[in-house]
Amino acid sequence: MTGLTLPFPFDREYMQLALVAGLVVGACAPLIGGFLVQKRMSLLGDGIGHLAFAGVAAGLLLGVYPVWTALIVAVIGSVGVEWLRTRARTSGDLALALFFYGGIAAGVVLTGLAGSLDAGIFTYLFGSILTVRPGDVWVVVGCGAAIVAAIWFTGRALFATVVDEESSRVAGIPVDGLNTMLSVLTAVTIVAAMRVVGLLLVAAMMVLPVGASRLVARTFRGMLLGAVVVGTASVVVGLVTARLWGLAPGGTIVLVAAVTFGGVSVVLNIRRRRPAADAIGWRDAPATAPEGSHGH
Amino acid sequence: MRRVSGAAAAPVTTGPVLVADGVSFGYGRDLVLDDVHLELRRGEFAALVGPNGSGKSTLLRCLMGLSEPQAGTVRVFGEDPRELRDRWRLGYVPQRPFLDRDLPASVEEVVAAGRLARTGWWRRLHAADRRAVTHAMESVGLLPLRGRRVRELSGGQQQRVFIAKAFAGEPELLVLDEPVAGVDAESQRLFRDSLTHLVAEHRATVFLVSHELGAVAHDIDRVIVLKNRVLFDGTPAELTETGVSLGVHREDLPLWLEGLR
Numbered sequence: 001m002t003g004l005t006l007p008f009p010f011d012r013e014y015m016q017l018a019l020v021a022g023l024v025v026g027a028c029a030p031l032i033g034g035f036l037v038q039k040r041m042s043l044l045g046d047g048i049g050h051l052a053f054a055g056v057a058a059g060l061l062l063g064v065y066p067v068w069t070a071l072i073v074a075v076i077g078s079v080g081v082e083w084l085r086t087r088a089r090t091s092g093d094l095a096l097a098l099f100f101y102g103g104i105a106a107g108v109v110l111t112g113l114a115g116s117l118d119a120g121i122f123t124y125l126f127g128s129i130l131t132v133r134p135g136d137v138w139v140v141v142g143c144g145a146a147i148v149a150a151i152w153f154t155g156r157a158l159f160a161t162v163v164d165e166e167s168s169r170v171a172g173i174p175v176d177g178l179n180t181m182l183s184v185l186t187a188v189t190i191v192a193a194m195r196v197v198g199l200l201l202v203a204a205m206m207v208l209p210v211g212a213s214r215l216v217a218r219t220f221r222g223m224l225l226g227a228v229v230v231g232t233a234s235v236v237v238g239l240v241t242a243r244l245w246g247l248a249p250g251g252t253i254v255l256v257a258a259v260t261f262g263g264v265s266v267v268l269n270i271r272r273r274r275p276a277a278d279a280i281g282w283r284d285a286p287a288t289a290p291e292g293s294h295g296h
Numbered sequence: 297m298r299r300v301s302g303a304a305a306a307p308v309t310t311g312p313v314l315v316a317d318g319v320s321f322g323y324g325r326d327l328v329l330d331d332v333h334l335e336l337r338r339g340e341f342a343a344l345v346g347p348n349g350s351g352k353s354t355l356l357r358c359l360m361g362l363s364e365p366q367a368g369t370v371r372v373f374g375e376d377p378r379e380l381r382d383r384w385r386l387g388y389v390p391q392r393p394f395l396d397r398d399l400p401a402s403v404e405e406v407v408a409a410g411r412l413a414r415t416g417w418w419r420r421l422h423a424a425d426r427r428a429v430t431h432a433m434e435s436v437g438l439l440p441l442r443g444r445r446v447r448e449l450s451g452g453q454q455q456r457v458f459i460a461k462a463f464a465g466e467p468e469l470l471v472l473d474e475p476v477a478g479v480d481a482e483s484q485r486l487f488r489d490s491l492t493h494l495v496a497e498h499r500a501t502v503f504l505v506s507h508e509l510g511a512v513a514h515d516i517d518r519v520i521v522l523k524n525r526v527l528f529d530g531t532p533a534e535l536t537e538t539g540v541s542l543g544v545h546r547e548d549l550p551l552w553l554e555g556l557r
Contacts (some may be wrong), residue, residue, distance in 0.1 A: 171413035172383030
């Protein structure tokens with residue numbers, strides 16, 4: 001990843017590494033987020049992020065590369081969360097809360113034990129894309145490849161479960177297995193993205209690009225592709241803006257995605273109200289902007 | 297009767313398509329299904345009727361393998377429905393599936409999802425699968441709307457999307473739960489035509505569950521009246537001989553039949 005000649009602001013190696021890691025995350029996070037949002041599991045990303053924090057803290061305590069410990073804790077946690085979600089339906093919310101707050105509390109205690117409640121942990125909480133090293137980038141690329149491959153093979157079946165779980169079960173689609181896989185992929189995405197935007201903002205990259213894209217997309221495939229476009233564009237624009245104005249890159253990337261979502265909502269809202277001043281809220285009105293879609 | 301018996305290819309399957317043998321199911325102390333016996337053969341267009349709370353949906357869940365009967369056995373094509381090997385043989389249209397109003401999905405995408413039962417859920421769709429999907433949309437009159445977002449369609453049109461989704465797998469047994477509830481007249485007509493076509497052309501078995509028969513009252517060749525147990529099982533003509541005409545008594549039909557006993 002060295003020796004590349006790119007124009008400003010990607011002329012430095014650290015910016016090139018940041019760009020590669022950022023693009024992978026910008027593409028993969030919305031890919032998973034698209035399914036999470038439709039399954040009304042948007043907060044899963046936040047929850048697993050809390051668990052990954054405990055994993056990072058454990059890594060700092062044990063002197064192990066924190067990405068590995070975060071990956072192990074997040075994957076085990078994601079399977080546990082999915083198990084609780086399906087088995088303990090009656091108190092699902094509280095069961096999740098137990099997991100998530102338990103995770104962050106364990107993280108705080110472990111960090112205290114390690115005596116490293118300092119800059120080390122902050123690079124994971126708030127992201128530190130400009131300090132990623134080639135080794136970090138390879139981990140991100142590996143996670144990204146796993147996510148794309150998994151969605152490539154299971155995307156159609158996941159979509160079928162989004163449409164209707166019961167008839168999917170009757171059709172022989174392994175609904176529970178796919179839900180668990182989605183949960184594990186969420187954990188992988190979070191670990192890949194934590195150095196880029198930080199654990200506190202990871203879920204934003206899964207949800208915000210999808211929020212913008214689903215307002216204009218005519219097809220589910222178009223929504224996913226549109227979200228990937230918004231996600232990667234947010235990374236590029238965010239990195240450029242951050243370098244130009246000396247801003248925190250993780251937060252800037254997420255702000256760009258948030259502004260895109262908000263902007264699309266406002267524009268569509270204005271366009272829909274113009275023809276008839278009816279009392280229907282914009283979320284209830286049928287979309288009228290097929291031209292802007294990313295259909296296939 | 298509109299159905300043209302034996303008009304298509306000769307039947308291959310000899311045994312019953314669907315069997316419920318002494319099926320019982322209860323929630324707590326209340327027995328919702330009490331020793332239910334049922335048998336469907338190939339090419340039958342049968343309707344299960346009964347008022348709300350008569351156990352129709354519970355029976356259906358048992359037949360589909362979504363719930364396990366507390367007593368008795370269920371066989372679909374001679375196998376336990378939960379272990380059915382050729383899943384595509386069983387098509388299921390759930391009661392007005394909950395569809396997220398913000399789901400960005402086209403009619404064609406949703407219908408194509410039904411083809412996975414035939415191809416295997418991990419496989420991509422090939423040209424033949426695409427043709428089957430197109431044919432399924434055509435058979436319910438949705439071809440002109442194939443690129444439309446499902447959330448933009450009327451309730452009746454959405455219902456037809458889900459019927460086409462089940463058709464896309466080309467099932468041998470199609471089970472539909474309350475498919476005409478709250479559906480407009482045009483959709484009811486297209487719905488009836490597509491079902492009679494499925495039975496006549498493909499010799500498929502159609503099992504329709506409803507608290508009212510409405511559109512298909514004149515097309516079915518068998519009625520099963522359920523109120524926790526099977527009160528009547530025969531042809532519509534036989535039911536009429538008991539003094540009941542379908543579509544007239546609707547809600548009080550089981551009460552009426554109970555009174556006869």
